[in-house]
Amino acid sequence: MSRSDGTATPGRIFVAGAGLMGAGIAQTCAQHGLTVDLFDIREDQLTRADRQIAASLERLVERGHLDPGAREAARDRIRPQHTLEPVAAADLVIEAVVESVAVKCEFWAAVDALCPPPVLFASNTSSIPITRLAAATGRPERFIGMHFYSPVPVMTLVEVVRGVRTNRQTAEVIEALARRLGKTPVSSSDLPGFIGNRILIPYLNEAITALMQGVGTADSIDAVARLGFRHPMGPLELADFIGLDVVYGICQVLYQGFRDPRYAPCPLLERLVEAGHLGRKTGRGFHSYSEDGSIVATAEA
Secondary structure, three states: OEOOOOOEOOOEEEEEOOOHHHHHHHHHHHHOOOEEEEEOOOHHHHHHHHHHHHHHHHHHHHOOOOOHHHHHHHHHOEEEEOOOHHHHHOOEEEEOOOOOHHHHHHHHHHHHHHOOOOOEEEEOOOOOOHHHHHOOOOOHHHEEEEEEOOOOOOOOEEEEEEOOOOOHHHHHHHHHHHHHOOOEEEEEOOOOOOOHHHHHHHHHHHHHHHHHOOOOOHHHHHHHHHHHOOOOOOHHHHHHHHOHHHHHHHHHHHHHHHOOHHHOOOHHHHHHHHHOOOEHHHOEOOEEEOOOOOEEEEOOO
């Protein structure tokens, strides 16, 4: 496929990781006419992703943003995969697995061995330097960061991050793809956290520290951000939405990358992650949640 400006865009996408981000990326690609292989080693995760995508598409139909025929066409374009073998047929691989250098590098080394040389690689990492991940492959020139924001079908920003060896053609293809998906690509330097999380994570971490020190309750801290800053969501609710394990992991990447104490994860955040209270996805974080994701109470930290 190609755009009117001559820049080729991939037609078949292999999305690795069927969590919140991977499912959202798969849905968005399918809505815009791309064939998607959605891979996860866990069958239950693929089942959850299918339900998530179906519910998201149904909401679009109910709101008049999508007709029923387009909904069904989008679902038909997504193929769940339990193995990596179909990756060899992809034009582009988008990785959205757990935010761990070791896990991501292991994944990319395996995929690199299966894919023909022309296949492009993009990581949805939210904080890990792209050059570090690209080094696990034999194609650093065709490796790039494509950081979507959650919820992917709604948020229009994509951070495009070139590693030290990423070539211009790869960046142009990914930027063209982002625009085809209805997103606005923004270029970021390849430094830990990129632009968004370099700004966001210290804000969330400081809100958690304020809670730990008794500056205010979780409800009060979130209310200040919503009512005083006009943010749609308070910092503690946002951390719960992102996933406290994800926030903790990004804090660690930032701290290890810069050795700046302002990025060190708050002890309260670490304690909740160790307890398995990861936010909305586990039903409890700084707040407690019902099955539909609405807040039912403020949890005792």
